[in-house]
């Protein structure tokens with residue numbers, strides 16, 4: 001605790017991705033000596049050269065920390081031996097069967113268990129189902145440290161990450177951080193360390209509660225996005241403009257929170273995390289109905305938009321089969337390059353299946369290979385806009401010149417309502 005308070009403790013971060021790298025820099029900036037562990041040699045090399053590979057963490061922020069020796073990376077887990085605390089920030093994806101894949105957590109835990117030593121604090125940050133810390137992590141740590149007692153000799157917490165990539169107002173430091181400990185002493189140790197670098201630590205009664213808080217937050221978003229997507233489908237049938245209705249409802253100063261419809265859910269959190277909870281509930285013979293329903297609506301959206309493209313072309317006397325369709329934006333949300341679970345890719349695949357010639361433009365994604373799809377960004381946006389039979393706005397990146405796009409495109413299907421925000425085209 002004293003080493004946390006005077007910041008002389010050595011902090012290890014296992015997994016240096018979107019979550020781990022910002023966390024590592026926050027600890028290093030506060031004066032801790034930080035060592036990041038990653039199995040990806042490219043990330044280890046880049047970080048040790050003082051370069052960032054995550055958009056939210058500028059190289060100018062990382063370089064001085066590396067130069068000062070306060071931050072470095074390694075693939076050698078033996079260095080865990082010298083760490084007073086270690087935070088686990090490894091991926092928690094889904095398997096092909098849509099079940100949780102906690103193999104990365106298990107691998108990281110095995111490494112930590114091999115180097116567990118008295119006084120060590122272990123904090124899991126990866127999003128996962130309630131029970132992971134107590135059922136998966138603690139038994140593995142105990143197996144290797146059977147002479148060590150949890151809450152006395154070593155300390156375990158769960159503290160979910162809330163980072164929103166691309167966001168500048170809420171950062172790792174100023175976003176309140178929920179934390180649950182395996183014992184009271186574990187929570188005290190976790191809060192003592194994180195309290196040095198995070199403005200507000202919010203304690204909860206157990207690691208399971210902390211795990212559930214994160215799943216509630218992301219399920220809340222998935223369900224509400226599912227609801228507005230269904231409102232879009234309903235309004236379509238009623239001949240109403242869903243965005244007009246949502247914008248008007250959002251003028252209510254209380255009791256309404258605005259969510260917007262779109263091409264479907266993307267990113268590796270909102271589409272994935274609720275399924276961790278529904279999987280856990282299935283093991284308890286309970287169906288998490290809201291999660292299943294929201295997932296069903298949200299995953300149906302790419303098909304809905306593909307049909308919209310087909311109908312729009314049809315109105316112009318064209319078949320989707322053989323038409324040239326240009327997708328604007330393949331990232332899952334604006335102003336990032338992240339393609340994980342991006343619904344734009346589902347739309348691309350569905351359009352190709354129906355015989356369309358699909359090209360894309362994305363200022364953040366020069367080329368990609370993802371889940372069997374591969375493509376290269378069109379080199380000349382103006383030429384691509386002029387020659388496309390239909391332009392589909394799949395990601396509303398801030399860089400796009402929307403009036404120019406509206407002017408240049410023969411036909412637009414706008415899944416993000418990007419053009420809706422423009423002044424109407426003046427009458428001739």
Ligand SMILES: NC(=O)c1ccc[n+]([C@@H]2O[C@H](COP(=O)([O-])OP(=O)(O)OC[C@H]3O[C@@H](n4cnc5c(N)ncnc54)[C@H](O)[C@@H]3O)[C@@H](O)[C@H]2O)c1
Pocket residue numbers: 014015016017018019020037038039040043089090091092104107108125126127128160161162163164165268269
């Ligand atoms: N990205 C977000 O916006 C976000 C937000 C909140 C929570 N989370 C959660 O945080 C966790 C990490 O997400 P992320 O976006 O940082 O993932 P990421 O893929 O960007 O980074 C994970 C890193 O862990 C490394 N890794 C994998 N196995 C490892 C191992 N055994 N040892 C060391 N390193 C290993 C990978 O090489 C990668 O660099 C996930 O559980 C995710 O759900 C992410």
